[in-house]
Amino acid sequence: xxxxxxxxxxxxxxxxxxxxxxxxxxxxxxxxxxxxxxxxxxxxxxxxxxxxxxxxxxxxxxxxxxxxxxxxxxxxxxxxxxxxxxxxxxxxxxxxxxxxxxxxxxxxxxxxxxxxxxxxxxxxxxxx
Numbered sequence: 385x386x387x388x389x390x391x392x393x394x395x396x397x398x399x400x401x402x403x404x405x406x407x408x409x410x411x412x413x414x415x416x417x418x419x420x421x422x423x424x425x426x427x428x429x430x431x432x433x434x435x436x437x438x439x440x441x442x443x444x445x446x447x448x449x450x451x452x453x454x455x456x457x458x459x460x461x462x463x464x465x466x467x468x469x470x471x472x473x474x475x476x477x478x479x480x481x482x483x484x485x486x487x488x489x490x491x492x493x494x495x496x497x498x499x500x501x502x503x504x505x506x507x508x509x510x511x512x
Contacts, residue, residue: 386422397427399482399489401469402437404496406445406452411500420511425455438482444489448497 392404405425412421436442437452445452478495481488 387420387511389422390424390503390507392425393428394478394480395427395429396431396482397425398435398438398443400434400478400480400492400496401425401427401448401499402452402455403441403445403489403492404478404500406450406455407493407496408500408503409447410450411504415504417507428443435486440481440486440489441492444486444493448493450493484485 390403390408392408394400402425405423408423409418411420412423437445437455442452478492478499479488481492
């Protein structure tokens with residue numbers, strides 16, 4: 385059982401939350417914490433059930449060395465009840481790039497990388 389569980393949430397779970405999920409998994413793996421920190425993502429709305437991350441999110445993430453295409457099918461777009469989020473996880477929120485231009489995906493990555501680094505500092509204090 386992991387010591388710490390992180391859930392990243394957005395509306396459809398195809399842009400922001402899988403980006404945060406992939407970035408955080410990468411950073412957790414770099415620290416060797418994969419057995420201590422569980423990372424997951426989910427959507428609050430039933431817009432894209434069963435879909436993989438948006439191809440634009442995957443492309444922009446890949447440019448920075450993050451592979452969103454390898455998220456297992458269980459982590460593809462899914463709907464979860466808000467009460468589950470509140471009871472079991474804390475998660476940050478970032479702007480939605482879905483309807484904007486290409487630059488929005490880079491902005492999301494900038495914010496997600498910074499947020500993940502800050503969150504991991506907190507996790508490190510909690511784990512020690």
